[in-house]
Structure formats: structure tokens, C-alpha cells
Amino acid sequence: MTIRRTWIWLTYLVFALLLIAPLVKIVLGAWENGIQGLIDGLTRPEALHALMMTGIIVVVVTIINTGFGIMLALYLVRAQWIGPRMKRLLNSIVDLPFAVSPVIGGLMIVLLLGPQTVIGALFEDAGLKIVYALPGMILATLFVTFPIMVREVMPVLQEIGAQQEEAASTLGAYSWYTFWKVTWPSIRWGVIYGVVLTVARSLGEFGAVLVVSGNIMNKTQTATTLVYQDVENFNVVAANGIALVLAAFSVGLLLLMEWAKKRKEVH
Amino acid sequence: MHIEVRNLNKSFGDFHAVKDVSFDIEKGKLIGLLGPSGGGKTSILRMLAGLETPTSGDIVFHGQRVNDLPPQERGIGFVFQNYALFKHMSVYDNIAFGLKVKKQTKEQIRERVMYLVELTGLKGFEHRYPHQLSGGQRQRVAFARALAPEPQLLLLDEPFAAIDAKIRTELRTWLKEMIERLGITSIFVTHDQDEAIEVADEIMIISKGRLEQKGSPWDIYKNPETPFVASFIGESSIVENLSELRGFEDASNVAGTKALIRPEYIEIGRAGEIKLASASMPAVVKHLHFRGSEWMVELAVGDTKLITYRSLEKEVLHPGEEVNVLVHRAYLFNDQTSWVLENPLKVDPMPIHI
Amino acid sequence: MNAMFRGRGWSFGFRTAIILYFICLIVLPIFGIYTQSFSLGWMPFWESVSDPLAWKAVLLTVKLAVIATLINMALGTMIGWVLIRYRFPGRSFLNSLVDLPFALPTAVGGLLILLLLGPNSLVGSLASSVGIEIVFHEPAIVIAMLFVTFPFVIRAIQPLLEELDKSEEEASYTLGASKAKTFFSVILPTMLPGILSGAMLAFxxxxxxxxxxxxxxxxxxxxxxxxxxxxxxxxESNNPQGAAAVSVMLLTLSFLILWLVNVLQARRTGA
Known part of the structure; x- marks a missing residue:
């Protein structure tokens, strides 16, 4: 019994030091200069702009990767037009972004689409700036978050099997109808969980975005890169304000995650 | 629907699952596809449904080749082994699914679903979900769902496999009656010979991807065309040394000929109990097993083992006892051919040894 | 589903779009970085990689990541065990909190470490008075790595522990094994694949x-x-060539690990 109690106390200690203390600190720290200091930090034009950029990226990335992620998961689990060996290969490629440092992810996009490359110059002539602009930042975040949805949906699809969908097809239903009426209700909670994770990851993405965006204030700065810049400029209190907003979102997402996970287990 | 299948083949990679299968099915017949597990029955059924694409061969419904039609357009109903009910839909919505796809009016759907609910004895369960039903009820829902869009052909994959042995027999009779009443051409897959014999109008025996024999249950029982069919249908003992079997000695002239003898072909009795004593031979009772309604008797004739049954009404035998045995007929086979042989001594018009 | 995408004229275009998206987004950039780093031939690549600052940076990263991973293996095993096996007040709260580092932006995580352990903080000044520098030195890097990789080991062993049949443990007790013996010969082997694959991911x-x-x-x-x-x-200093060269080293290392994780998992599922 005493051994057990020691273990439990140790666990609490690790959590307190590693997770709870930082959370408390961030809430307290943001108030260091009073509520006014916090509001000032947050209502700076660059802060508002940065939060807006982050918002745009999160929304666009989540929508695109949810759609493509579900489709790719469907293909990797069900499609018969991909041979089994090809499937295995694609399946292992899906994970690659998890193994790539975000900075490298950003670098790849700069190298491929930067202003001095062929493709980048082509786009620039057409009036579309990719690197050091929003499209590049979205691309970088898409790259980093791509595996999340696929990895959430694939196991659910594998578990429910193809029989219900086959039954629907023998009853005369075509692809879209089958997907919405039969497949979707089963994978719904997995998708929602994937969406929450994608939002969390794209909200917090830093390295890739920093490299691709050039971190230009009021133009390509996101919430996380602003925190970085504030810290570099020794403006810790202002950084704290933004960090508090981000942390609040994260905790909210964490609660959503828990909820989605429970629903996923029920269904 | 009249169904024709010509030279159907299916390979999965290196595995040749279905080998050159051809058959015809008349309209309104109830067919059982019978054979050991993994023999290709389900692949044939899935190709008929359009869920699998044949490697080669033709599938013809009503004179029209349907190979390239997707399952949606074949006019079939399919009952899956584990039913594959839509688990997030109520019984009502499950049955209504195929009708909603056809964009029927709410009124039409309601009428058809309620008719089927009544027909399948599910009244009162319309609003339950699949996980709230028993195995038998789920099977009925799957059946009703497949029937709802009025298919021309009903395909059932091991329809009774997931059901308790006790209610299985009951459900079999119910299904047979139901299909007869609706007059719909149906094919079901099973690995249980009792089930096939009891339910089907005609049986097709499939083994290792080949169609071994097609015919009525009685035909198949009486005249098995291949050694596999003979050994698969009914119980039997294989006799290698034919010279030990009285009446069948001549058959051993062709080297390699073996006999397959069903328990019900064997008459057993104490001295005097068998009328055609001339055709009988002595044997020793090895073991007796009580089988609920009769005795199963293991016999030894020389080195050959035979199995037969004996009524409980007759005197009880004992292990070690000497008895007389008459083999009425045997299914004989060798590498070239196979035939059924009646015991010639039995029918000899002028028996010499009186 | 095989039938789901069949029979429509545009299904081919649809498939192509998905696969193309996949290849353009994931495969092309990775391919691109490898070609870029060798674009000027072997020699410049070798020069970039053999720059002492470059390989020292890689070595330092590997060293610190190994330390962080080892600590994580120990902590993660303990916490995973406690959270699954013991019932105590606050258990489900702690269990949800495990995922916090996944949800929290990493830059925020860095800021927090800076605030908590920085020179102006209580811990920071205490440590520096006894001569230990945390922030801007190696310990801070290890702590940062520890923080962001915290959930991996825990989440990898929890399903294994949940699956472990209590009767296996009880069988061990009835056969006369002590608690410690049971832990090391029955429970630990069950958790080991999870600990290893979690550690690989964390690393x-x-x-x-x-x-x-x-x-x-x-x-x-x-x-x-x-x-x-x-x-x-x-x-930042406009040397994408050098950046790509070091990236290739780091990437190759990461892919190797990812491949190892896959092998481990494949062996576990028996596939």
C-alpha cells in the first residue's frame, strides 16, 4: 500500500512540475502588468493581425486536410484499384511528415517554391506570391498536419469493415449516398477527433511557418511567431498575453479531445 | 430470374479460388451451394452479386450478360453472413434503406416496410437498433432489408452460421417457407450438409473451387458422381481391402478400387436376425456408443472397420460379441471411375448355398 | 466501398486528384530536399556536412534527445502504469492532462520554460546560486524536449496495459512468484513493445x-x-544549400527511426 502511495505521489509530482506549474505560471504571468498590460499586449495591431493570420491558417488547413485526409484513408483501406504493395508503400509515406522537423518542412517549401526557383518565379509572374506570403504558410501547415486525419480515420474504417457498404451497394445505393448514410455515421467521431488534433497542431505550428513566412510583422506573422519575436525582443509580458490566448485555446481543445475520445469509444 | 454461369474463374493473386464453374439455375428455385470452408462458395456468390469481378467467364441474368453491371444495377438482394445491418439505423430504417435509394414516396416506403415487418414477424421491433436484437431477429431484419427493393435474385451467405443451434432449425424452416411463398430465385451458401439437404431444392457441391455435382438432395445422396461428393454427403466408412467384404470380392480385381459404405447400407444382426443369411458375413462388435435415439456400432470385419446404427428397440449388443453383417450396397471408386454396386449375392435369383 | 467509387465518369479524375495532392504535398518536397542538397555535387554537400559546427549541432541534438528519451521512458512507464492500474482522486483529470503538450503550441511551451526557470525566476536564481545554469544551457533543452515528447510513451503503453489480462498476473502469483518477479517477467515484457515504440517516436x-x-x-x-x-x-543567413545538407542528415536519421517503429509495430500485431 505504501509503495502504491509513493507511486501516486510521484506521478502527481511529475505532473505538477512538468504540466501544471507552467499552466499556472502563464495565467499569473500575463497579469504581471495588471489587466491593462494584458489588454494592451493583446490589442496591439500586430497582435490582432497575428491572431487573424493564425485563424485563417487554422480554418483553411483544417478544411482541406479533413477532406483529403478522409478520402485518402478511404482509398488506403478500401480501394481495390491500388495494389496491396502500393498500398503499403503509400501507407508508410503518410507518416513521413511526423518524422520531418517542421523547420525542414518549411525549408522544403522554400526550396521548391521560393522566389528564386522556377516554379516560384512562374507563380510570381502570375501575381501569386507563395513563399513569404499566406499560401506558403498554409502549404507548410498542410504538410505538417497531413498525417493526423488519415491516421485517425484509417483504424476506424478497418474496424467497421466493408460489409455494411457492400450491403448498401446491393440495395442500390451509389458512392455518395453510401458514404453519407452508412460510412459517415461510423467514422464521425474519429473524424471529429482528427479535426480537433488538426486544429491544435495548425494553431501551434511554429517552425515550418517561421521559415516560410519570413515573420514579417503585420503581414505574415502568426500568433506563435509573434510570441517568438516578442521573446527575442525581451518583451516577455506581451508575449505572455498572446501565449495565454493560445494556451486557453489549447486547454479548450484538450477538453474537446477528451469528449471526442469518449464518444469515439462509445460508437 | 433465370441464371446462367459459363466458365467462371476467379483468382486472388496466386490463389485460384474458383475454377471453371458453369451452371444454370431455373427461375424460382432455391439452390444451396454446399462445400467445405474456403472452397470458393462465397466467391461465387459475391461474383453473382457484383461485389467481386470474375477473372474470366460470363454471368448471364435473363439472357443479359451482367459482368460489367455494378451491384446497384443487378436487381439482387444479399444477406451477409454477419448480416451487416446498418448499426446506427433502426430496424425500420434498415429495411427502408433500399427504398429510399429508389426515391419512393414516404407512403410507399411505409407500406412496404410494414408489410415486410409483419411478414418476418418483427412487428413491435421497428424502432429497435440492431444491437438490441437477438441473432435470429437480426437475421430476419437482414432478410427483410434484402427483400424490400423486390430483387429478382436473393443471395444468402451462410445465413444460419451465426445463430444458436437450437433456433437454427426453426429459422431454416421459416426461411424455406418464406422463399417458397415469394417465389424468388434464391441461392444460399452453407458448409452444413443437413442445412443444404433440408432447405434446398437443388444442391451444388463445391470443393477447391470446382463444381463437383449439381442435383436434388436425393439425387446427390443416391448417385454421388465423385468420391468427394460421396464422402462429403452423409456419414461413411472407407474400405480399402475389398476382398474382405462379402459380395464385393470381384470388385477388387481392378487394382486401387476402394469402397465407401454408409452406415445405413449396413444391416447388422445376431445369428438368425438377417434374412439373407447367404449374403452376410461374420463380424465382431468393437465399441458401442449411445447416440440419444440409437446405438452407433463400431464393427470389425477382419482388419476392416465399419460403422452402422442399431435401433434401441432391438436387443442390446455388447463389445466383443460376434454378429452377422450384410452390406447392401457400396459406392466404389478408383482413379478412373466410380459406380454404385448393389450386393450381387442379395439379388441372386437362385442362391446356391442354402 | 469498392463499388462506391465505381460507375461514375468523374471517379477517375477524383482519384487522380487525391493521389496527386498526396504526392505533391508529401513526396515531392522530400524528394526536392534530397536533390537540392546534392544539386551542386558531392563536394559542396560534404563541405556543408563536415563543417564542425554542423556535425556538432547534429551530435548535440542526438545526445540531448537520447537523454530526454531515457527520462521519458522511465517517467512514462511509471505514469502509464499508475494511471491505468491505480484508482485515486484526480486520476481522470491527470489522464486528460497528459495530452496537453500535444495541444499546446511548442513556442508557448518554450516560453513557459523560460518564465519558470529563467534567470529572473525563483528556480533559476536558486540554481545559478549553486552554480547550475539551466536556461540557455543544455538542461533547458532537455527539459523542452521532455515537455513536448511527454505523452508518447504513456499513450503507447496504456492500450497494452489495458489489454493485459489480470489473470496472467494472478497466474504468476499462484505459481509462487513475488510481486517484483511478476512485474519483471510478466508485466514488463507486455509493456516493452509500447515503451520502445513510444520511445522511438519521442526520440x-x-x-x-x-x-x-x-x-x-x-x-x-x-x-x-x-x-x-x-x-x-x-x-536566415541565406545558405539554403547548407541547410538542406544538414536537413538530409537529420531526415535520414528520422526516417530510419520511423521505419524501426513500423517494424516493431508490425511484429507486435504479427502482420
């Missing part, structure tokens, strides 16, 4: 970590400059 994440580390490391070349920050510096 590869530690290698790749940038956001949390860049804020707390001193970024002094050759001393506290980790690989990802080195790459960032090369990009």
Missing part, C-alpha cells in the same frame, strides 16, 4: 523539435545550438 520528435528549443537554448554554435536551430540559422 524522433526530440530530434525534430524546434519551437520549444529555440526559445530556451542559448543557440551558441558548437555548444547549445541544436540541429533544427542550426538549419534555421542557415536559412
Amino acid at each position: 524522433s520528435r526530440g530530434l525534430a523539435e524546434f519551437g520549444a528549443v529555440v526559445l530556451v537554448a542559448g543557440n551558441i554554435p558548437g555548444k547549445t545550438l541544436v540541429a533544427s536551430v542550426y538549419i534555421f540559422g542557415e536559412i
